[in-house]
Amino acid sequence: MENIYGFTHYSFFTEMSELAVKHNSFDLSLGLPDFDIDERLTAFLKEAADHDTHHYEPLAGNPLLIENIIAFNAGRFHSISLKMNEVTVIPCATFALYTALRSVLNQGDEVIIIQPSYYTYGPSVVLNGGIPVYYDLDDNFTIDWEIFQKCISEKTKAIIVNSPQNPTGTIWKKDDWNQLYELIKDQEIYLISEEIYDTYCYDGVEHYSSFLHPELKNRTFCIFSFGKMFHTSGWKVSYMLASEDLTAKFRCHQQYISYSANAPAQYALAKYLEVFDSSENRLVMQRKRDIFNEMIASTPLEAIKKAEGSVFQIVNFRNISKTMTDVEFAKWLTVEKKTACLPLSAFYNSRKNSDYIRFSFAKKDEIIIQALEHLQRNL
Secondary structure, three states: OEOOOOOEOOOHHHHHHHHHHHOOOEEOOOOOOOOOOOHHHHHHHHHHHOOOOOOOOOOOOOHHHHHHHHHHHHOOOOOOOOOHHHEEEEOOHHHHHHHHHHHHOOOOOEEEEEEOOOOOHHHHHHHOOOEEEEEEOOOOOOOOHHHHHOOOOOOEEEEEEEOOOOOOOOOOOHHHHHHHHHHHOOOOOEEEEEOOOOOOEOOOOOOOOHHHOOOHHHHEEEEEEHHHHHOOHHHOOEEEEEOHHHHHHHHHHHHHHOOOOOHHHHHHHHHHHOOOOHHHHHHHHHHHHHHHHHHHOOOOOEOOOOOOEOOEEEEEOOOOOOOOOHHHHHHHHHHOOOEEOEEHHHHOOOOOOOOEEEEEOOOOHHHHHHHHHHHHHHO
């Protein structure tokens, strides 16, 4: 099913999850955690109900939450120094992406989207009058900067980057941001940097934000997600970093779309940031990644490269089938082998066939183990 813009309306994401339910399969298809949030966070939300936190917060967000966002970012291994007017509390990352594009695009401007990528990117560009230009990562899911440069034209107005990336788990390093800046420094090109899996970087790698680059910082909308950090996507609270000038442009549009985000949740998140340990968060998810990868190695499925970050692992399935498309294989695995995944082609606008499927390891340990034991026995 397609809408008037030509984009798929009924996504693989919904279809595969419904297939998993219908066939009573282990659902490793979506990044939605199936485990409880921290009890302290629940307690802070209950506390919010007893406070005067039931009206609109300021457009920028709850002042305590902004203060604690600034403190959290200052405390990173790669410390980010922020001013109050560089932080905006938002309902979600998708809202921020759309509104950031609304803030800078004119009709017919081009926006480069690095694929594979999340399915909302292209529609957000089109709905804001822009033209998506797709760049496909190479076979190792890294960027060939010479080829990437050919995507840049006089009409290029923005580039969307996701790091750590969904679905490949690759992470942009300091050198990547330097390379990007060298290509765009002589043009008015903005950066939409979605860094929503920032607390999930593994094997000693520390998240390096686009906002740390001294020149990119002035042209970047840098998006983070409390929903991903704390497994609270239904609370609808995230945050964005941008220069004071870009923040002002963003808020001009924000005030007419959402105004502010969930007030009680903002209070709870502000209090929780004061006790949150991101290193513990990372170690828990890294352990889940390692359980998944150790067990998948005993199946014909091949995880060629461990995810550097995010909560996803892509896996090559060609040892099992040379002929099935990735969509056919994902459906077969879900229905016949009772383990749900997503085809990598779901992350390409062209829906081009691939050799890969994507699993989420943001699940209870016992679910990961049961699903992989099932695949070990049945593949």
